[in-house]
Amino acid sequence: MLAKSKIYLIFVVLAGLCWGTYIPMVAQGGKELKSSYASFLCVGVAYFLIAILLPVAILWARGKMPNWSAGGITFATLAGVAGALGALCVVLAVFEFNGPRIFVAPVIFALAPVINTLVSLFWHPDAGALAFGLPRERPHWTLYVGIVCAGSGAGLALLAKELTEAVHAKPPEAAANPVYLAFVILAGLCWGTYVPMIAQGGKQLKSSYASFLCVGVAYFVIAILFPIGVFVFKGFPSFNTTGATLATLAGTAGAVGALCVIFATFEFQGPKIYVAPVIFALAPVIATLVSLFWHPATGKDALIFALPDEPPHWTLYIGIVLAGAGAGLVLFAKELTESRHAPAKSAAAPMPVPAVEPAQQ
Numbered sequence: 001m002l003a004k005s006k007i008y009l010i011f012v013v014l015a016g017l018c019w020g021t022y023i024p025m026v027a028q029g030g031k032e033l034k035s036s037y038a039s040f041l042c043v044g045v046a047y048f049l050i051a052i053l054l055p056v057a058i059l060w061a062r063g064k065m066p067n068w069s070a071g072g073i074t075f076a077t078l079a080g081v082a083g084a085l086g087a088l089c090v091v092l093a094v095f096e097f098n099g100p101r102i103f104v105a106p107v108i109f110a111l112a113p114v115i116n117t118l119v120s121l122f123w124h125p126d127a128g129a130l131a132f133g134l135p136r137e138r139p140h141w142t143l144y145v146g147i148v149c150a151g152s153g154a155g156l157a158l159l160a161k162e163l164t165e166a167v168h169a170k171p172p173e174a175a176a177n178p179v180y181l182a183f184v185i186l187a188g189l190c191w192g193t194y195v196p197m198i199a200q201g202g203k204q205l206k207s208s209y210a211s212f213l214c215v216g217v218a219y220f221v222i223a224i225l226f227p228i229g230v231f232v233f234k235g236f237p238s239f240n241t242t243g244a245t246l247a248t249l250a251g252t253a254g255a256v257g258a259l260c261v262i263f264a265t266f267e268f269q270g271p272k273i274y275v276a277p278v279i280f281a282l283a284p285v286i287a288t289l290v291s292l293f294w295h296p297a298t299g300k301d302a303l304i305f306a307l308p309d310e311p312p313h314w315t316l317y318i319g320i321v322l323a324g325a326g327a328g329l330v331l332f333a334k335e336l337t338e339s340r341h342a343p344a345k346s347a348a349a350p351m352p353v354p355a356v357e358p359a360q361q
């Protein structure tokens with residue numbers, strides 16, 4: 001039985017599990033539906049249910065309205081825009097341009113924490129919405145080691161793709177279009193900026209659930225209204241149960257993962273210094289394992305698990321380890337930098353009031 005102070009670990013693992021299974025499920029959902037936008041629409045429906053109806057119910061039950069402000073709403077909604085665009089980039093990368101899901105995830109999860117930390121270091125929203133400048137504190141040396149590890153891991157994952165294809169000699173029609181890499185990088189950029197913006201939004205709104213609600217609204221516009229608009233012009237695809245179920249489960253996994261982060265960090269006071277690194281280390285490992293052992297047959301059986309038909313080159317495993325270690329070191333360095341300068345700050349100024357306290361709402 002976990003002590004109450006360790007309950008946050010359950011939500012950390014769940015977040016890693018959810019985000020790790022998202023990419024394989026959304027890829028297969030698009031394959032079954034034969035439409036990347038249909039898969040994206042199902043993701044949007046899941047986010048509508050979890051990121052709009054759920055926080056509205058919680059805020060209503062607690063009977064305390066958040067501090068709605070233009071700045072808070074803007075930051076939280078932009079976070080949702082970044083999250084939704086990242087999800088769309090993943091769908092386009094793996095379906096429209098045949099990016100192999102087993103290699104897409106490690107690259108995205110190597111890029112996202114690095115971008116997240118760099119944005120946090122150079123963006124100073126307390127001085128203005130567009131206030132950028134040099135870091136106020138010199139970064140801990142582990143940041144640079146983490147960036148090198150994450151970059152090396154992403155590079156090895158991509159090299160493993162080429163080596164695996166060379167060993168198994170895949171036919172030309174199965175080859176991925178190199179354009180998918182552009183969407184992989186855009187997904188890493190979007191998801192890397194998501195965390196700083198949703199954190200600032202929650203800080204200004206003084207409610208993590210209000211911030212999560214704004215994310216849901218952004219997903220509703222981008223992941224529901226946008227694909228419906230595409231279908232109006234291009235014609236509606238033929239939905240099938242398997243594809244719609246997998247794509248909706250992918251959206252559910254993404255939304256539940258975001259909710260688990262809120263529970264881990266705010267409801268159960270999990271230390272940020274460990275929460276984010278563990279999630280970003282777990283997610284690419286889980287995504288790779290699912291992609292290796294899950295062999296869904298289109299239109300037949302969606303739950304076929306077996307040994308890999310074509311084992312990836314050994315460099316993929318090294319790349320995943322390096323990407324996970326790099327992600328952990330980068331996020332760990334951010335916390336170490338802040339904690340190193342905390343004594344000086346506390347001596348110069350009184351302790352600030354916590355910005356987000358959803359448990360008291």
